Every structure is written in structure tokens, then in C-alpha cells.
Amino acid sequence: MKLFLPAQTILLPSPVLIIGTYGSDGRPNIMNASWGGIASSKPPCISVSLREATLTYHNIKQAGAFTVNIPSEKYFKEADFVGMVSGRDCDKFKQTGLTPEKSKLVNAPIVKEFPYSLECNLVRQIDLGPLNAIWSGRLILACIQCSLEKLSEWSLIARF
Amino acid sequence: MKLFLPAQTILLPSPVLIIGTYGSDGRPNIMNASWGGIASSKPPCISVSLREATLTYHNIKQAGAFTVNIPSEKYFKEADFVGMVSGRDCDKFKQTGLTPEKSKLVNAPIVKEFPYSLECNLVRQIDLGPLNAIWSGRLILACIQCSLEKLSEWSLIARF
Numbered sequence: 001m002k003l004f005l006p007a008q009t010i011l012l013p014s015p016v017l018i019i020g021t022y023g024s025d026g027r028p029n030i031m032n033a034s035w036g037g038i039a040s041s042k043p044p045c046i047s048v049s050l051r052e053a054t055l056t057y058h059n060i061k062q063a064g065a066f067t068v069n070i071p072s073e074k075y076f077k078e079a080d081f082v083g084m085v086s087g088r089d090c091d092k093f094k095q096t097g098l099t100p101e102k103s104k105l106v107n108a109p110i111v112k113e114f115p116y117s118l119e120c121n122l123v124r125q126i127d128l129g130p131l132n133a134i135w136s137g138r139l140i141l142a143c144i145q146c147s148l149e150k151l152s153e154w155s156l157i158a159r160f
Numbered sequence: 161m162k163l164f165l166p167a168q169t170i171l172l173p174s175p176v177l178i179i180g181t182y183g184s185d186g187r188p189n190i191m192n193a194s195w196g197g198i199a200s201s202k203p204p205c206i207s208v209s210l211r212e213a214t215l216t217y218h219n220i221k222q223a224g225a226f227t228v229n230i231p232s233e234k235y236f237k238e239a240d241f242v243g244m245v246s247g248r249d250c251d252k253f254k255q256t257g258l259t260p261e262k263s264k265l266v267n268a269p270i271v272k273e274f275p276y277s278l279e280c281n282l283v284r285q286i287d288l289g290p291l292n293a294i295w296s297g298r299l300i301l302a303c304i305q306c307s308l309e310k311l312s313e314w315s316l317i318a319r320f
Contacts, residue, residue, distance in 0.1 A: 003306055004264060007204040007299035011197055011228070011278070013173040037171055038195045039209045040292035044167040047207070047294065049199045068171070104164060118171070126286055128296065132200035134207065136288065139167035146163055 016079050017048060020067035020100070020109045020117075021059035023087070028100035028109040030069070030092050031056045032083025044139040046120055049132050055087040060122055060135050065106040070116040105140045117143040176239050179208060180227035180260070180269045180277075181219035183247070188260035188269040190229070190252050191216045192243025204299040206280055209292050215247040220282055220295050225266040230276040265300045277303040 014034040021029050033056070036048030046068055050057045060066045071079040078096040085092065093100050099112035103119045110117040120137030127133045174194040181189050193216070196208030206228055210217045220226050231239040238256040245252065253260050259272035263279045270277040280297030287293045 001306065003304040005302040005304065008278070008302040009198045009201050009204050009299070010302075011175065011177075011206065011230070013175055014197075015171065015173055017171075035198045035200075037174075037197055038169045039294055040195075040288040041169050041211075042289050042291050044169050045288055045292075046171065047209075049207075051201075070171070118168070124286075124288075126284075126294075128200040128205055128284075129202050131202050132205075134199055134286075134294070139169070142165040142168040142170075144163040144165065146161065 016071060018069040018071060018079060018082060018111060018114065019048060019050075019056050019060075020069055020103075020111060021056050021065075022063050022108060023055070023059050024062050027087075027091070028093055029055055029059060029087035030082045030098070030100075030109075030111060031087065032079055034083075036068070039136055043123075045123065045136050046118060046139055047134050047136045049128070049134050051131050052133065053131075057133065057135075060137075061125065063107045064122045065108040066120050066122065066135065066137055067103055067106065067108045067110045068118040068120065069111040069114040071111070071114050075113065103141075104143065110143060115145040119143065176231060177208060178229040178231060178239060178242060178271060178274065179210075179216050179220075180229055180263075180271060181216050181225075182223050182268060183215070183219050184222050187247075187251070188253055189215055189219060189247035190242045190258070190260075190269075190271060191247065192239055194243075196228075199296055203283075205283065205296050206278060206299055207286075207294050207296045209288070209294050211291050212293065213291075217293065217295075220297075221285065223267045224282045225268040226280050226282070226295065226297055227263055227266065227268045227270045228278040228280065229271040229274040231271070231274045235273065263301075264303065270303060275305040279303065
């Protein structure tokens with residue numbers, strides 16, 4: 001049978017994008033965002049949709065940069081946690097034990113323990129309504145944590 | 161070890177969004193797009209990034225609407241195929257044996273055999289570079305194919 005429902009904001013799979021930013025006081029923050037992904041190839045851009053209520057929304061606006069960090073399965077609890085609380089109320093790095101690390105090229109921190117990070121400079125804020133904006137960032141650098149044995153696999157992927 | 165690579169447009173998981181549109185001649189078309197997803201909650205919107213080279217890009221522009229159809233695993237070959245060829249060169253519905261069906265509320269077809277379809281009216285074209293544009297559509301209706309036994313599960317999800 002067919003079931004018709006009013007508009008549902010449900011679409012799977014939902015990525016786990018851990019967005020790294022600095023606040024105006026230099027404090028690193030991370031949040032879990034699932035509404036985002038690659039948006040263009042030339043220039044290479046990633047877009048992430050955030051509510052204005054989030055600290056990350058304002059951090060990106062102020063710092064002009066963000067990182068997208070992909071956790072390994074080992075860190076699923078930490079990844080979930082940083083999507084449940086606000087960086088206004090606690091230091092999410094301290095609470096999770098994760099380590100903020102300076103990124104190579106942009107003004108945003110990466111998560112040291114995570115295997116894949118993308119460094120992005122903000123290029124566009126696209127307001128979609130009273131609550132959400134899409135933040136489009138130009139991909140500057142990809143940082144991959146890998147063992148020497150895995151290096152050949154990554155090299156293949158990098159050429160993909 | 162850490163490996164730094166130039167910007168990579170690689171981010172997993174990559175959704176399989178089968179975009180349904182009508183051409184100016186009324187011909188239904190589908191393509192497989194993986195750069196997209198939910199973009200806002202109020203209004204509920206979905207965004208999908210498409211190259212100008214695609215027929216779907218022009219169909220959305222002309223028709224002002226599109227659908228997002230999620231295939232079940234059974235149709236992975238068909239889903240792959242419609243991302244590999246252009247609707248300019250062949251009738252992808254005929255080639256795959258899939259059935260275009262009028263959607264309930266927007267000017268775009270859904271794929272009858274697929275279990276989940278979202279009907280969207282275009283609200284924004286956001287040009288990101290010389291090749292890509294993000295098409296943001298307002299979600300109007302969700303259409304779910306389900307058995308009576310599964311209905312209670314979906315009801316739960318719908319309230320999620």
C-alpha cells in the first residue's frame with residue numbers, strides 16, 4: 001500500500017559530520033551535523049545546514065572557516081554526545097576527552113583522534129528560512145590518519 | 161601517520177538520491193545524485209547539487225519541481241545505471257523497466273517501484289561555480305510504499 005505523509009525531513013543514510021570551529025574567544029568547539037555533504041567539484045565545496053540556535057552557526061560566521069571531521073566507529077558515543085549538548089553550556093572537547101588540534105590551513109580545529117578531516121574556508125551563507133542556513137565552504141585540504149599498511153588503499157581512493 | 165591531500169570531494173556515506181523530473185516535452189527522466197540531502201526544517205527543504213551538463217538540471221529549472229526517490233536494495237543496478245547515462249541519449253525508464261508515476265502534488269514523476277519518494281517544489285537555485293548549482297526544493301509530501309505489517313514502524317518514524 002501507499003502511505004502519504006506530510007513533508008518529512010527524513011532521508012537516509014544520514015552522514016555524521018563533526019563540525020570543528022573556533023569561537024571569538026579562541027575556544028574550540030565541535031558539533032554533530034547530519035544535514036550536509038559535498039556540494040560542488042569546481043571549486044570543491046562542502047555544504048552544511050545549521051540552525052541559528054547553534055554555537056557553530058555563529059562561530060563559522062565569525063571565523064570564516066570550519067572543519068568536517070569523520071569519526072571512526074570507536075567514537076560513536078562521543079560523536080553522538082557532541083550533537084546533544086551545546087558548546088555554550090560545556091567544553092565538548094573536555095567532556096569527551098577528544099583533542100582539538102590546529103588545522104594546517106584554515107582557522108578551525110580538527111579532531112586529532114578522528115581518521116578523516118576536511119579543512120574548509122567559508123564562501124557562502126545561504127539563508128533558507130527563519131531557522132536554518134546552509135554554510136558552503138571551499139575544501140582546502142584533506143587530512144587522513146592512516147597506518148602505513150592502509151596507505152595504498154587511500155592512495156587509490158585519492159585518485160578516484 | 162597523517163596524510164595531507166589536496167581537496168578531495170570524498171565524503172561517506174554517499175546517499176543514493178534518484179531525482180525524478182519532467183522535460184519540457186513532458187518526458188519523465190531520472191538520475192542518480194549523491195550530493196544532496198535535507199537542508200532545513202522550517203520550511204522543510206531538500207537540496208541537491210547538480211552539474212549544468214545534466215538534463216535534470218535543466219528539467220528542474222523548467223518544471224520548477226523534482227522528486228527524490230530512494231530505491232530498495234533490489235534496484236541497486238537500476239539506480240547505478242541511471243547515474244551513468246544521460247536522459248538525452250536514452251529513455252531511462254524504458255531501459256530499466258522502472259515505471260514513472262504521476263506524483264500527487266508536484267510537477268515531477270515518482271518511481272513506482274521505489275519504497276520512498278519525496279515530492280518537492282523548487283524554491284532556490286544557488287550557483288556554486290561554473291559547473292554546479294544547488295537546487296533547493298520545499299518538501300511537500302512524502303510517499304511511502306509499505307505493507308500493512310510495516311505500517312506501525314513507519315508511524316513511529318513519522319513521529320520521530
